[in-house]
Amino acid sequence: MPLDPARQGEFGFIRALARRAGRAGRRWPLGIGDDAAILAPRSGYELAVTLDALHEDVHFRLATTDARSLGHKALVVNLSDLAAMGARPLGFVLGLGLPPELEPRVLEGFAGGLLAAARASSCPLVGGDTTRAARLAIAITAIGEVPRGCALRRSGARPGDHLFVTGTLGAAALGLRELECAAPLSGLSARAVARQRRPRARLREGTRLRESGLASAAIDVSDGLVQDLGHLLERSGVGAELWLERLPTERGFARVCATRGLDPTLLAASGGEDYELLFCASRAPSAAALAKKLGCRVTEIGRITRARRLVTLREGEPVELSASGFDHFKTVAARSEK
Amino acid sequence: MPLDPARQGEFGFIRALARRAGRAGRRWPLGIGDDAAILAPRSGYELAVTLDALHEDVHFRLATTDARSLGHKALVVNLSDLAAMGARPLGFVLGLGLPPELEPRVLEGFAGGLLAAARASSCPLVGGDTTRAARLAIAITAIGEVPRGCALRRSGARPGDHLFVTGTLGAAALGLRELECAAPLSGLSARAVARQRRPRARLREGTRLRESGLASAAIDVSDGLVQDLGHLLERSGVGAELWLERLPTERGFARVCATRGLDPTLLAASGGEDYELLFCASRAPSAAALAKKLGCRVTEIGRITRARRLVTLREGEPVELSASGFDHFKTVAARSEK
Numbered sequence: 318m319p320l321d322p323a324r325q326g327e328f329g330f331i332r333a334l335a336r337r338a339g340r341a342g343r344r345w346p347l348g349i350g351d352d353a354a355i356l357a358p359r360s361g362y363e364l365a366v367t368l369d370a371l372h373e374d375v376h377f378r379l380a381t382t383d384a385r386s387l388g389h390k391a392l393v394v395n396l397s398d399l400a401a402m403g404a405r406p407l408g409f410v411l412g413l414g415l416p417p418e419l420e421p422r423v424l425e426g427f428a429g430g431l432l433a434a435a436r437a438s439s440c441p442l443v444g445g446d447t448t449r450a451a452r453l454a455i456a457i458t459a460i461g462e463v464p465r466g467c468a469l470r471r472s473g474a475r476p477g478d479h480l481f482v483t484g485t486l487g488a489a490a491l492g493l494r495e496l497e498c499a500a501p502l503s504g505l506s507a508r509a510v511a512r513q514r515r516p517r518a519r520l521r522e523g524t525r526l527r528e529s530g531l532a533s534a535a536i537d538v539s540d541g542l543v544q545d546l547g548h549l550l551e552r553s554g555v556g557a558e559l560w561l562e563r564l565p566t567e568r569g570f571a572r573v574c575a576t577r578g579l580d581p582t583l584l585a586a587s588g589g590e591d592y593e594l595l596f597c598a599s600r601a602p603s604a605a606a607l608a609k610k611l612g613c614r615v616t617e618i619g620r621i622t623r624a625r626r627l628v629t630l631r632e633g634e635p636v637e638l639s640a641s642g643f644d645h646f647k648t649v650a651a652r653s654e655k
Numbered sequence: 656m657p658l659d660p661a662r663q664g665e666f667g668f669i670r671a672l673a674r675r676a677g678r679a680g681r682r683w684p685l686g687i688g689d690d691a692a693i694l695a696p697r698s699g700y701e702l703a704v705t706l707d708a709l710h711e712d713v714h715f716r717l718a719t720t721d722a723r724s725l726g727h728k729a730l731v732v733n734l735s736d737l738a739a740m741g742a743r744p745l746g747f748v749l750g751l752g753l754p755p756e757l758e759p760r761v762l763e764g765f766a767g768g769l770l771a772a773a774r775a776s777s778c779p780l781v782g783g784d785t786t787r788a789a790r791l792a793i794a795i796t797a798i799g800e801v802p803r804g805c806a807l808r809r810s811g812a813r814p815g816d817h818l819f820v821t822g823t824l825g826a827a828a829l830g831l832r833e834l835e836c837a838a839p840l841s842g843l844s845a846r847a848v849a850r851q852r853r854p855r856a857r858l859r860e861g862t863r864l865r866e867s868g869l870a871s872a873a874i875d876v877s878d879g880l881v882q883d884l885g886h887l888l889e890r891s892g893v894g895a896e897l898w899l900e901r902l903p904t905e906r907g908f909a910r911v912c913a914t915r916g917l918d919p920t921l922l923a924a925s926g927g928e929d930y931e932l933l934f935c936a937s938r939a940p941s942a943a944a945l946a947k948k949l950g951c952r953v954t955e956i957g958r959i960t961r962a963r964r965l966v967t968l969r970e971g972e973p974v975e976l977s978a979s980g981f982d983h984f985k986t987v988a989a990r991s992e993k
Contacts, residue, residue: 328886346701350890351809352739352875353705353799358696363684366781367691368796370750372788401690412708412750412794443704446794450710456750456784456794458706461691471689537690548666552688 320428321421327447337432338442344407345443354410354443356460365404365461365468369394370412373452381496384426386514387455391427392434394539395459396518397592401537403469403527404461406440406520411457414450438520469527469535469596474553478533478597480619481607483522485565486542487574487581489513490588494577505569516592522611523594529610535596541587543638545595547627553597556622561586561631561638565616586629586638597621658766659759665785675770676780682745683781692781694745694798703742703799703806707732708750711790719834722764724852725793729765730772732877733797734856735930739875741807741865742799744778744858749795752788776858807865807934812872812891816935818957819945821860823903824880825912825919827851828926832915843907854930860949861932867948873934879925881976883933885965891935894960899924899969899976903954924967924976935959 322330331349341348347355358364371377371391392409399406411431415424435442440459488505492513495506502510519537526532536549542564550557564585574581598607607615622628629638660668669687679686685693696702709729711717730747737744749769753762773780778797826843830851833844840848857875864870874887881897888895902923912919936945946953960966967976 346804347806347808352736352873353703353742353806355740355801355806356702356704357803358700358702360698362696364694364696364702365691366694366748366796366798368748368750368782368794369784370752370786370792370794372752372786372792374789375752375787398690402693404691410704410706410796412706412796414708414710414713414792444706446707448708448710449713450792451712451790452788454708454710454752454788454792454794456706456708456792458704458748458750458796460704463693465695466684468685468691468693470685535690 319421320424322415322447323417331447334428337428341408341441341443345441348441348443356407359462361465362462363465363468365399365402365463366458367395367398368456368458369398370454370456372454379423379453383514384423385430388427388430389434389515391455391457392431392440393516393518393592395457396438396440396520397537397539399459399461400519400523401469401535401594402461402463403467403523404463405524406438406459406461408441408443409457409459411442411445413445413447414454415447416451416453417449419453438518463527467527469523469532471534471536471549471552474534474549474555474597474621475599476555476621476623478599478621479601479617480557480597480621481604481615482538482542482565482593482595482618483519483611483613483615484593485567485614486538486591486593487570487585487588488567489516489590490584491570491574491579494579505567505573508567513590516590518592519594519613522613525611526594526596531598531600531602532596533599535594538591538593538595539589541589542585542591542595543587543627549595550625550627554625556624556626556628557619558622558628558630559619561629561636563616563618565614583638657759658762660753660785661755669785672766675766679746679779679781683779686781692748697800699803700800701803701806703737703740703801704796705733705736706794706796707736708792708794710792717761717791721852722761723768726765726768727772727853729793729795730769730778731854731856731930733795734776734778734858735875735877737797737799738857738861739807739873739932740799740801741805741861742801743862744776744797744799746779746781747795747797749780749783751783751785752792753785754789754791755787757791776856801865805865807861807870807873809872809874809887809890812887812893812935812959813937814893814959814961816871816937816959817939817955818895818935818959819942819953820876820880820903820931820933820956821857821949821951821953822931823905823952824876824929824931825904825908825923825926827854827928828922829908829912829917832917843905843911846905851928854928856930857932860951863949864932864934869936869938869940870934871937873932876929876931876933877927879927880923880929880933881925881965887933888963888965892963894962894964895957896960896966896968897957899967899974901954901956903952921976
């Protein structure tokens with residue numbers, strides 16, 4: 318059954334979407350189709366609840382966005398928040414504001430990408446709300462579970478803690494710039510675009526990190542490393558030194574940045590949308606040992622300090638970064654719209 | 656501290672809002688300020704999860720909407736869904752899409768109304784997401800609790816069940832029309848406008864109904880009685896006869912409708928935004944006994960039937976209603992924008 322709210326009406330559309338979504342599974346005695354979904358929580362567990370929204374012409378433009386990728390990303394940005402808590406996804410509700418002129422094939426693509434990401438992460442669609450809106454608006458609330466008292470928080474970092482990040486930084490931000498130029502994409506440029514469009518959430522790594530008991534604090538890198546590190550430091554009441562020359566990037570990243578006139582360090586430090594995990598650990602396992610534990614690349618990139626400020630160092634010398642990350646209101650001029 | 660994202664930035668705004676919201680309470684070990692909020696569910700309880708969104712120029716116009724009422728209503732439409740499940744509210748997350756040109760006083764009013772409604776219903780703000788958007792967009796996910804296996808559902812109605820509704824119908828729809836005319840408001844007109852702007856959710860009544868064990872099925876009346884009854888019938892696989900002359904309305908409702916050239920029955924049957932509870936009961940307690948149990952007016956308005964269709968009767972004779980309620984896509988032309 319196609320997805321076409323203009324012909325199906327609100328409720329026909331919801332039925333068609335529900336059919337594609339399938340059953341929510343045994344943790345949900347009641348899924349789509351009632352006034353609310355019903356979740357049966359597991360004894361001994363707490364629930365992590367997060368909401369992230371994407372708005373047309375702010376977070377994406379329909380002209381340059383692949384609809385399937387948009388659906389994928391709308392869920393994954395929420396899953397990344399669950400990953401940062403060390404939570405396992407249980408399901409999500411979807412708020413869709415649909416412009417009447419939205420083409421059915423866009424909605425098809427969106428739903429396909431969204432539900433594929435839902436299946437891949439065992440995070441079923443269990444309910445929501447569909448209405449008209451002047452621009453396409455997507456709000457998702459994802460719910461995950463975590464053993465009682467074990468959620469990773471932003472607030473536990475202590476002076477002396479080692480600062481680690483998973484994976485690599487800056488590629489998604491590079492991908493955003495690559496999308497804006499008309500040149501054909503290959504190699505790292507193509508991979509960077511893919512990462513921009515279809516990020517993945519570090520769910521498995523977040524769970525393993527929580528199980529390891531090593532992390533004193535954690536956050537996901539969505540607004541940019543420096544910005545998100547700032548949140549973690551603020552909540553923990555500490556500062557940090559950040560070693561810029563250690564920031565992990567893709568092979569060839571600096572070279573591609575150079576050809577584009579971009580500062581690779583700035584992009585890695587503040588580009589945003591990396592959806593990596595940034596975390597602190599008081600004991601000092603090597604990054605290699607952590608990488609083995611989590612099953613992904615892990616790099617030590619700094620140290621937590623008592624002084625409540627963030628000092629960026631390059632080869633041990635303090636340097637200033639010219640931009641510090643994404644703020645939805647303050648940096649409108651500094652950052653072009655996606 | 657004022658609310659002014661253009662000056663405070665995204666994170667300053669969130670801090671200011673969090674300060675006003677206050678502590679989330681003991682059921683939330685972690686509230687605003689981390690990657691996700693953490694909820695500690697009560698043993699023996701299930702959770703009801705519902706999302707409802709309001710979009711500028713679809714659900715409201717800033718020119719005619721009182722911002723404080725908008726904040727109130729944004730939460731209450733979600734609480735009404737919890738009420739229909741017989742759930743007690745635990746908290747909510749808020750997705751706010753803010754146009755850059757939105758006046759701070761609108762945001763102040765909105766937040767004031769929202770947080771007052773949150774306090775009044777013991778449903779604290781525990782997290783969310785604030786971004787820019789082309790038009791004001793409000794998405795709320797509310798979570799409530801209900802004893803395991805006891806949630807009221809749409810799906811349990813059986814042939815022969817009595818059909819009841821709480822309170823009165825049509826006043827909110829009348830209020831919407833009154834808002835559109837420039838005449839000064841008094842009496843019922845003013846009360847109807849108040850009901851349109853500041854609905855209340857039947858939380859206490861929903862809980863009592865659930866505790867009574869009498870309801871076989873329930874739904875809240877948001878899109879209009881006939882529309883919502885249709886949802887209940889569809890989920891239950893049954894039909895109903897609806898006694899139009901019994902629909903409960905405010906005193907003087909028919910008279911005011913007449914002066915406006917409105918059909919009072921049509922308004923009561925399909926006007927929408929009543930936020931009353933529509934429910935079925937197999938045993939036949941009198942409406943008076945139910946009213947005493949629930950602590951509000953209760954009216955018997957029909958009977959569930961085996962034939963899977965809805966028959967509207969007036970004084971025992973079948974009549975056709977010319978419109979059946981609100982569909983966000985199908986009835987764009989039929990219903991003027993609010």
